[in-house]
Amino acid sequence: MANPFRAFLAHQLGFPSGWFGRLLLRVLNRNNAAINDLVLQSMQLQTGDRVLEIGFGGGYLIQRIVDTGMPALVAGVERSPEALAIARQRFRSQLSQGSIELSLSDAKALPFAEKNFNQLCTVNTLYFWSDPQHVLAECQRVLVSGGKLVIGYSSKEFLDQQKFSQHGFVAYEVTEVEAMLKIAGFIEIETFSGRSSRHQTFFCTSGTAH
Numbered sequence: 001m002a003n004p005f006r007a008f009l010a011h012q013l014g015f016p017s018g019w020f021g022r023l024l025l026r027v028l029n030r031n032n033a034a035i036n037d038l039v040l041q042s043m044q045l046q047t048g049d050r051v052l053e054i055g056f057g058g059g060y061l062i063q064r065i066v067d068t069g070m071p072a073l074v075a076g077v078e079r080s081p082e083a084l085a086i087a088r089q090r091f092r093s094q095l096s097q098g099s100i101e102l103s104l105s106d107a108k109a110l111p112f113a114e115k116n117f118n119q120l121c122t123v124n125t126l127y128f129w130s131d132p133q134h135v136l137a138e139c140q141r142v143l144v145s146g147g148k149l150v151i152g153y154s155s156k157e158f159l160d161q162q163k164f165s166q167h168g169f170v171a172y173e174v175t176e177v178e179a180m181l182k183i184a185g186f187i188e189i190e191t192f193s194g195r196s197s198r199h200q201t202f203f204c205t206s207g208t209a210h
């Protein structure tokens with residue numbers, strides 16, 4: 001039987017809005033910490049890196065990246081005005097210094113010149129991309145040659161259990177994500193897995209831009 005709250009939650013996860021969206025973004029910062037930490041680890045940041053995050057949500061990973069003290073620039077794009085407003089408040093001092101840049105944009109049209117970043121990360125956003133191959137081509141375009149893309153995502157098994165797939169989520173197997181990166185021209189593709197404290201399995205697939 002259709003569950004109206006599950007449908008509402010699935011929609012909010014893909015596009016947080018209103019008071020519920022603001023609350024959800026705080027919850028995501030806590031609940032998604034483990035997968036975001038694995039993505040950060042997998043990036044292996046270097047001093048002077050130019051980093052882009054797609055779909056930064058409540059800003060947990062941006063904060064963790066900034067806290068490393070490594071990047072020269074951390075940029076973020078979000079399609080949710082609510083998430084952007086919260087991040088603009090949270091990172092107001094770094095925004096005024098120019099070490100963080102945030103914009104309201106969709107992953108399918110990244111507002112950057114080509115070869116602008118050498119690290120690109122995105123966590124729990126893949127399920128909402130209507131044309132993932134197009135987004136991956138955009139990632140390839142804005143990365144320098146040798147730049148790294150890291151994608152964090154929950155297991156298909158978990159997402160199917162949550163029945164989110166019935167409400168617009170597209171869940172992927174690791175082999176499917178790796179194949180999509182390969183088609184987009186990424187090389188040195190590898191995947192790590194992790195588990196949250198709630199025993200939820202997640203993956204982190206990375207590739208190098210050509």
Ligand SMILES: C[S@@+](CC[C@H](N)C(=O)[O-])C[C@H]1O[C@@H](n2cnc3c(N)ncnc32)[C@H](O)[C@@H]1O
Nearest residue numbers: 014028032055057078079080106107123124128
């Ligand atoms: C489930 S939340 C995850 C947020 C955060 N990355 C995390 O791991 O907690 C997904 C976020 O990605 C954003 N998003 C989804 N599809 C997007 C797209 N095509 N372009 C930009 N942002 C997108 C949503 O607005 C939402 O804030």
